Amino acid sequence: MTILQRLGTGGSRLLSLIPHPAMGKWSVARFKELRHATLSGAKELAPSRLDVWLALLLAMGVLGFLAIVVGFLQGHEKVFNAELGVPWGILISTYVFFVVSASGMCLISSLGHVFGVGRFHLLGRRAVFLAIITLFAGFVAIGAELERPWRMLIYVGLSPNLSSAIWWMGALYGLELIFLIAELFFLSRVEIAIRSRESSGLAAWFYRVLALGSLDTSEEALRKNMRFARLVGIGGVLAAIAATSILGGVFGLLGAKSSWYGPYMPIYLILSAFVSGAAILALVTLLNYRLTRMEMSSEVKGLLIDLGRLLLLFLGILLFILVVNTIVGLYGNIPGKSEALMLLVSGPLSLPFWGLEVVLGMLVPLFILLNPRTQTVSGVGLASLLVVIGLFAARYDLVIAGQLVPVVGGAETLSYIPSYTEALIVAGVFAFCAFLYTLGERVLPLGESGSRHD
Amino acid sequence: MKVSRRKFLRMSVQTLGGGIVLYVASPAILRAALQEEATGTPAAELTREEHSWGFAIDVRRCIGCHKCVQACKLENGVPLEPEYRRTWVERYEISEDGAVFVDSVSWGQDGPESIYPNAKRNGHESAKSFFVPKLCNQCENPPCVQVCPVSATFKARNGVILVDGRRCIGCKYCIVACPYGARFLNPETRVAEKCTWCYHRITRGLLPACVQVCPVGARVFGDMKDPESPVRRLIREEMTQVLKSALGTKPKVYYAGLQEGVR
Structure with a gap:
């Protein structure tokens, strides 16, 4: 038995002490049953349409990649608008959007995998897989913004600065990514092994590699895998909380920017991680069913309604602290802070702030989620879509407003509008994310791990 | 006997x-x-590492000739576009009713030929106007050094903050973190850059280029350990203050004759 196989199927005695909360809902027989259901379900989606969709996403992703290359060749100061005065542009806000969403999905999926709360185990591996690719998408966005990203890989190790929030942010998000990948592996190894056994040729070899060569599909192996999944799941939760907090610290630790400075940023980002995570998971789960025209079980419907309730709770808290922070900032007339908030409330950023972040992204979804008549699966889906759009704008408002107040004399206010190259990179990152997700949905066992035919 | x-x-x-x-x-x-x-030693007797350099600016002397900005760009190979600058000169105008107007036409690079808007500003009657030269404060508690993820920017033993361009990854965190706007990203080297008080000159016993060319002695440089250095003399004889002292960065550029309202 190789070390990898032992990792996949074996385990220490200590590990057997950790029960898995969703253990009763997992069994190899269930997986096999689901596998056949998925195979018959997949036929419903016309392959040609899926191929067109994948090709479009890939083309957009390639365009975005070319824009990144152009940025490096031409120099960012020529093709990016984020340079002088406003050094951090839409690529940084996109990074924040993606990595906070990833942490949110990691935390919400852990409700099922780690804490055994309600129906959340139904989110299954889809949540973990989505967290992995959004985290990766975030890394691509910030990598495109760095002037010399390849040096980072060397010097974060050779000459780390432990007082730098960005150093810790990078280390902790890297750790989160490792935990998430390990979690996905342990959650899906048995099913991947089943697929390897049931397929032949290239597909069999592909799944064998994904399972790291360990094809044990006994119930005992599954139980051990689930325990490992919970262990790394706990690690993932801790890393996600720490990473999101220190991302708040990247902004909140800067005395130079009084609109960012203080404990508000980490608190705000952790809360909005839950909002972002719940919204994306509800939206993607719903879209997955609608697009493949698969019938939704009452359990999955219940899960979506639960996600809607979770969204309502955290959105309400988020709106509350946003209101408090805005009023405190405006009331105090503190130089820099009140000026930055004025830019949002009645300045050049008032459209993204009021229109997208507050009304479209918070008030309308809150209304939909509170109204008994729209407390449906579709209602949750629509609210989630609006929340995701609103949060993308919120990240932009957060990153840009703080920088528009000049720290030196010479300009009344600075201005920033993303350049075409920057916009193309953002679109490319989104498309690449959707491409990876669609591909993953096709080749990986990401479906609900519970019953679909009850 | x-x-x-x-x-x-x-x-x-x-x-x-x-x-x-x-x-x-x-x-x-x-x-x-x-x-x-x-409590001091003549600057000449100190080694390179024992120095503790200081800078002072007498705002009342500055006539806005901008020779300092031009000398700095020539001396340090700073890109000639006005928005890239290690040092710059801000022009302030304070109106009768206390409103503050700032303009730094091309960050002071084009010199006195620039035509400044005159007297009336948005209906405010101008009361007084003056120039404020700015540069890196070489803070005792530098936020830029604190935030650099790869330790590319650091404080030399003599207190000057330097950037190791070979290590800089261009994350621009230091530019965002500097409360004084002293940093920029050099478009040619693609790394963060800032004023070093002409480190290559001061370590050879010369004055920073901007101090050397100032025709009115508004910029003063010297060793803080030497009681007879021009900077110590100015701090001793005049009432001075530093910029944004509330942030606790402890700047080492001291301003004499600074007006309320300067950022």
């Missing part, structure tokens, strides 16, 4: 020797004693 010849000779030699030693050493002893009183 009877003294033998041998003893007399010995005493004579001892007295003479002691006198010579005292004569040669006394200036040094005296100087040491005096300096101990004034």
